[in-house]
Every structure is written in C-alpha cells, then in structure tokens.
Amino acid sequence: MKVTIDADACIGCSLCVSTCPEVYKMEDDKAVVIGSVVPKGAEDTCKKAVEDCPVTVIVIS
Numbered sequence: 001m002k003v004t005i006d007a008d009a010c011i012g013c014s015l016c017v018s019t020c021p022e023v024y025k026m027e028d029d030k031a032v033v034i035g036s037v038v039p040k041g042a043e044d045t046c047k048k049a050v051e052d053c054p055v056t057v058i059v060i061s
Ligand code: SF4
Pocket: 005, 009, 010, 011, 012, 013, 014, 015, 016, 017, 030, 031, 052, 053, 054, 055, 056, 057, 058
C-alpha cells in the first residue's frame, strides 16, 4: 500500500501526523509521506488518517 499527499492542497493541520507518525511527518508546514511503502503494521492508522484529513488530500494507491 502506498499513499501520496497533494502538497499544494494540504493545510498543514498535522492531524495525519498525530494519527499515524509511522507514515506521515511535517516538513515546512506541510505533511509528507515517510518512505515509499506503508509499513504493514501501520496500514490501519494510515487509512484512518486518509479518512480524517479535513481537506481529503491523501490518496491511497
Ligand atoms: S491531515 Fe491532511 S491537511 Fe492535515 S496535515 Fe495531513 S495531509 Fe495535510
């Protein structure tokens, strides 16, 4: 499982980082994805972050 973030549309609320710090981190007031593949143990929290993003800019691929 992979996720990507539309950096231009991210509002930098850091909710995804709070929900799943294994996958997301803040960089210059925007969230970025750590690594190229979501670790197996972090898939559920990673998906929760996708669902909870207030501007729905995280996409699962
Ligand atoms: S939850 Fe969405 S808007 Fe908030 S920092 Fe993460 S990607 Fe950006």
